[in-house]
Amino acid sequence: MRFRTSIFVLVLALQSCANAQNSLDPCGDDFSDAYYNGVVKRIDDAVARKSSLQVTTFPSFQVESGLRLVGSEIYYVEFQNQFWNESTVWDGKGNGHMDFSKPKGTAKARHAPLETSLAARILRLYSKAIAQAAPSNRRGLDGTSYVFSTPDGACGRTWSPEPETHAGQLIELARRLETHTKFSTPNDLHRSEKAIVRYLNTIERNGARP
Numbered sequence: 001m002r003f004r005t006s007i008f009v010l011v012l013a014l015q016s017c018a019n020a021q022n023s024l025d026p027c028g029d030d031f032s033d034a035y036y037n038g039v040v041k042r043i044d045d046a047v048a049r050k051s052s053l054q055v056t057t058f059p060s061f062q063v064e065s066g067l068r069l070v071g072s073e074i075y076y077v078e079f080q081n082q083f084w085n086e087s088t089v090w091d092g093k094g095n096g097h098m099d100f101s102k103p104k105g106t107a108k109a110r111h112a113p114l115e116t117s118l119a120a121r122i123l124r125l126y127s128k129a130i131a132q133a134a135p136s137n138r139r140g141l142d143g144t145s146y147v148f149s150t151p152d153g154a155c156g157r158t159w160s161p162e163p164e165t166h167a168g169q170l171i172e173l174a175r176r177l178e179t180h181t182k183f184s185t186p187n188d189l190h191r192s193e194k195a196i197v198r199y200l201n202t203i204e205r206n207g208a209r210p
Contacts, residue, residue, distance in 0.1 A: 022166040024133040024148065024156030031147050031157060034100040035084065039064045043077045046109040051075070053123050054149045055174050060142040067174055072119040075111040076181040112181045115193055121200055122177070129170055130156040146171055169203045 030036075040056055043066040053069035063079040086103035090096045114122070130148050133156035143160035148170070161167035176199060180192045 023136070024129055024158050024167060024170075025136055026133045027147060027149070027155035027157050031155065035087070035098070036147075038087070038100040038103065039079075039083050040066075042079065042083065042103075042105075042107050043068065046077045046107040047075045047111075049075075050151070052151065053126055054147075055126070056147045056149070057174075058145040058147070060144065065178075067177055069119060069123060070111075072114050072116045073111050074114055074119075074177050074181055075109055076178045077107050077109045079105060079107045081105045110181045112183055112189060112192075114180070118193060118197060118200075122173070125173075125200065125203065126150075126170065127154070129166070130154045133157075146174070166203070166207065169199075169206065173199060173203065 036056075036058075039058065040054070043054075043056065043064075044051070047068045047070065049068075049070045051068035051070045053067075055067040057065045061082075063082045064084075065076070065078040068075040068077070083100075083103055083105070086105050087098050087100045088096050089099045126148055127150060130150065131154065145157060145159050147155065147157045149155040158167040158171070161171060163169075163172065173196070176192075176196050180189070180196065183189050183192050
């Protein structure tokens, strides 16, 4: 009986963890500090156009990056050096401190067009996920944080979600959009868009399940 009870508790815990990853968390104050703002500013400066959707990636030990939806174009920006490391300042005595106004590194941007209706679907999907953000208190060491935001101040985040969860699917879609920016020929862009549409259909079907 104790064994069955333990299994039941374990199943409930796993279900709770999965449910927590099915929605984004509100951003809160964690993503309004100098580091976050410095990363966002560098990405926005690299794009140099007003965006309707921002997806910003904060890995623990790798370079930061971001996606920006601008009209019906998707931009991908990747830093050449990790912004966090660039922000560490050392004095003559070997003491270090963080100064996020100091980094002078560069970020490279590439972009590709999207069919207008596809861009609108992508914006609706992420905007809905942001609007439905709910606190889960899920955190961890290292890993990668993903922040989704819109110009009106709406913001949701997730930390290293499992691939099969809704949050994980949002990350996978972002990866496919990143890959889309590598293409330039009409045929390659068309094939990439078709693959993105198929994956969008999958996400939307999963989201409709009870």
